[in-house]
Amino acid sequence: MNRNILLTSIQQSLARFKAEIEIATANSEYNLHLHSENVLIPLLNEVFDVNLLNGNYEEKNLSAVDLVDYKNRIAFQVTSTSSITKIKNTIQQFIKDKRYEQFDMLYFFILTEKQNSYNSDSIDTLINSHFSFDADEHIIDNISFYKRIQKINNVEKIRRIEKSLSSEFTDEKIDQRKEQLQYFDIQKLQSEKVYFNFLELSIPSTIYYSDLDIDTKLLKARITNRRKKGLGRKSRHISDRDLVKEAINSYDKDGNKYCQDWIVSENKLFTFRNLGDDTEILSKLVTNQVEEIDSNEFYELNEDYKKRFVSLLNFSLRERFAEKKFEWVEKEELYRYKAGKLAKSVKIEWTKDKKKSERQVIYERWDKDKNHIICFRHLAFTTSLRNFEGKWYLAIRPTWSFTSDGYKRSRFSEDYLTGIKRLEANKSVFSDFKFIGTHLSETKNENTLFSTLTTPYSLIIHSPVFAKFNPVINDEDWKPIREKKSDDNQLEVWE
Numbered sequence: 001m002n003r004n005i006l007l008t009s010i011q012q013s014l015a016r017f018k019a020e021i022e023i024a025t026a027n028s029e030y031n032l033h034l035h036s037e038n039v040l041i042p043l044l045n046e047v048f049d050v051n052l053l054n055g056n057y058e059e060k061n062l063s064a065v066d067l068v069d070y071k072n073r074i075a076f077q078v079t080s081t082s083s084i085t086k087i088k089n090t091i092q093q094f095i096k097d098k099r100y101e102q103f104d105m106l107y108f109f110i111l112t113e114k115q116n117s118y119n120s121d122s123i124d125t126l127i128n129s130h131f132s133f134d135a136d137e138h139i140i141d142n143i144s145f146y147k148r149i150q151k152i153n154n155v156e157k158i159r160r161i162e163k164s165l166s167s168e169f170t171d172e173k174i175d176q177r178k179e180q181l182q183y184f185d186i187q188k189l190q191s192e193k194v195y196f197n198f199l200e201l202s203i204p205s206t207i208y209y210s211d212l213d214i215d216t217k218l219l220k221a222r223i224t225n226r227r228k229k230g231l232g233r234k235s236r237h238i239s240d241r242d243l244v245k246e247a248i249n250s251y252d253k254d255g256n257k258y259c260q261d262w263i264v265s266e267n268k269l270f271t272f273r274n275l276g277d278d279t280e281i282l283s284k285l286v287t288n289q290v291e292e293i294d295s296n297e298f299y300e301l302n303e304d305y306k307k308r309f310v311s312l313l314n315f316s317l318r319e320r321f322a323e324k325k326f327e328w329v330e331k332e333e334l335y336r337y338k339a340g341k342l343a344k345s346v347k348i349e350w351t352k353d354k355k356k357s358e359r360q361v362i363y364e365r366w367d368k369d370k371n372h373i374i375c376f377r378h379l380a381f382t383t384s385l386r387n388f389e390g391k392w393y394l395a396i397r398p399t400w401s402f403t404s405d406g407y408k409r410s411r412f413s414e415d416y417l418t419g420i421k422r423l424e425a426n427k428s429v430f431s432d433f434k435f436i437g438t439h440l441s442e443t444k445n446e447n448t449l450f451s452t453l454t455t456p457y458s459l460i461i462h463s464p465v466f467a468k469f470n471p472v473i474n475d476e477d478w479k480p481i482r483e484k485k486s487d488d489n490q491l492e493v494w495e
Helices: 003-026 032-048 084-096 120-127 142-150 155-168 171-189 216-228 240-254 281-285 295-299 303-323 413-423 426-441
Strands: 067-069 074-079 105-110 192-202 206-211 262-265 268-271 291-294 326-329 334-337 346-352 355-366 373-388 391-403 460-469
Touching (some): 032 067, 032 142, 074 084, 084 105, 084 120, 206 295, 216 240, 240 281, 268 281, 295 303, 303 373, 334 391, 346 426, 373 413, 373 426, 391 413, 391 426
Parallel strands (some): 074 105
Antiparallel strands (some): 067 074, 206 268, 346 355, 355 373
16 A cells, blocks of 8 residues: 555544544543544544553543653643633643643644644643644644645655554444443443542641740649649659640739640650740740741651651641530540530531531430439541652541530440441441531631631641532442341440
8 A cells, every 4th residue: 555545544544433433422431531432532643653551541530631752741631622711721720730741742632623823822822831832733633633644754664653543443342432432421421429538637837846945843842732632643654745834824824825736855845836935835935046947848857857847737637626616536546526615415517518517416314214324325536647649648437425414434335436436328338428517617607607616826627528420339238237136136336
């Protein structure tokens, strides 16, 4: 087959390709990635001498580009939209996400037909010398792509292009793509929201630290005397944190509120609070030589500093949760909703799916004769911190805490917890998580629009993280089958 016959075949295949795109788009059954993988990638690799891959498989949430070759620093956006608005929006996203640090060249492959001209001045203004872009050269459609192929002198390369194209446009291949397109469209229609048990955190930007300046001898004597009187912890060991806590409490006489969002290491106090602020109670416990460091720089120093940062972040979250009335229970290593001065059932208001709703967070359990309360069930949760790609996340695991009087742990706590966990379904656990996540992330009183938080630094807890997932899996198809119990064996549950 000579060169002219090969080029004619390529031209016909490209025309079929365009027609197939137009028909599929008109019928709303168009899937870009399918065409990109099957048709475009091998063609572009031959014509541009590159090694493109589908970017969506190479990097999660890849923005602005579809096909990428990291080694040759070239990327393609494949689209059926030819407008200048589409071009400019893509370039804006490309710059915003600093894709120019990964790719020197950005091409647009217009699957339909590109405009006769594009306003280069407005594009150049957007690009602002971040990378080189010529609309005539870097915006391609089937016609201009064919012109590039015509300029290729290597007949063997043209032969490979012709073979690749002709093999993709047999009747069998076209029918196969139609079936796949329908499958993808069905899957797309049936996507569902899947929530992770993560809340993203925006951490304070600065950590303040300084040497401690406290009378350790006097503070130790106070703690020891109090423990001898049976007040406070019975442990003989007095930690650095015990000393600082005692020092803070000594200032409480002035009406200052005790805070717990700090750590002590190597006789230095670290906190997100500004130690250079004279009104800050912690500033009274350190020397005047206050230093500060960027939070990211701090935890990236080494593993030891990362552990210190995690500890500081945990104590800071503990302070934040206390403002939401979730108290830290050391013995159970969890947070639970705090009872008031008089322990009783508690309901609080929250926003569920944009609607006001009430949620019970403390339940009373009475004996059968309703003579006395057996125990209280508190909504509770455990936490852990995770760092993924430089972002911090708080993992939440809902659970329950049982008290005999609203404060002390019930001696039957483990039995109660085992019983309720055996009966709880995924739906109820998800409901607990969604409530906790939403409640912790709320920062404003909707009646006044003012913040309800008092911590003097910006530690933001974001709403629960979710993703669109498909195919949809019916819960009934995968959740465990429950064994039906006789009435005699049925565990008691109360709501």
